[in-house]
Amino acid sequence: MAVLILCEVVTVGAVVANMYAATADFTRANFVLANSTKVGVPTSWLPLLGTLKAAGAVGLLLGVLGVRYIGVAAAVGLVLFFLGAIGFHVRAHEHHFVNTTVGYFLLAVAALVASIAQEVAR
Template sequence: MIDVTVIVVAIAANAGIAIADFARAKFVLNNSAEVGVPPSWLPMLGALKAAGAAGLLLGLLGVPVIGVLAAAGLVLFFVGALVAHVRAGAYRKIAFPALFLALAVGALVLGPAG
C-alpha cells in the first residue's frame, strides 16, 4: 500500500508543479531566476514534469514499463534540478528539488516493476 501512496503523491506533486510552471506562478519565476533558468524554458520543463506524472499514472494503471521509464526520467530531471541549485548557490530552496527527487526515487524503487 505504501508503494501506491508514494506513487500517487509523486503524481500529484509533479502534476501540481507542472501546472505552476505553465501558469508561470510567481514562486516558479523567482526560483527559476535564482538558479539561472530562463522563463522561456518553463513550458518545456512543465511538459517534462507533466509527462512524468502521466507516465507514473500509466504505470499504476497496468503499463509498468512506462511507469518505470517515467520514474527514471523524473529522477534524472530532479538530479539536474539539484545540480542547478548547487551551481547557483541556491541552497535556501534546495529542499524542494530534493523532495521531488526523493518521490521519484521512491516511485522507481517501489513501483510495480521495482
C-alpha cells in the same frame, strides 16, 4: 498485498506533486519565476520543464494503471530531471528552494523503487 498498496500510494503522491509543479510552471507562479531567476534558468524554459514534469506524472499514472514499464521509465526520467535541477541549484549556490527540489527528487526515487517493486511482485 499491503506492499503493493503502499507502492501505489507513493506513486500517486509523486503524480500529484509533479502535476502541481507542472501547473506552477505553466502558470508562471511567482515562486517559480523567483526560483528560475535565482538558479539562472530562463523563463522561456518553463513550458518545456512543465511538460517534462507532466509527462513524468502521466507515465507514473500509467504505471499504476498497469503499464508497468512506462511507469518505471517515467520514474527514471523524473529522477534524472530532478538530479539536473539539483545541479542547477548547487551551481547557483541557491540553498533555499533546493530543499524543495531535493524533496521532489526523493519522491521520484521512491516512485522508482515502488515501480520496480510492483514489477518484481507481479
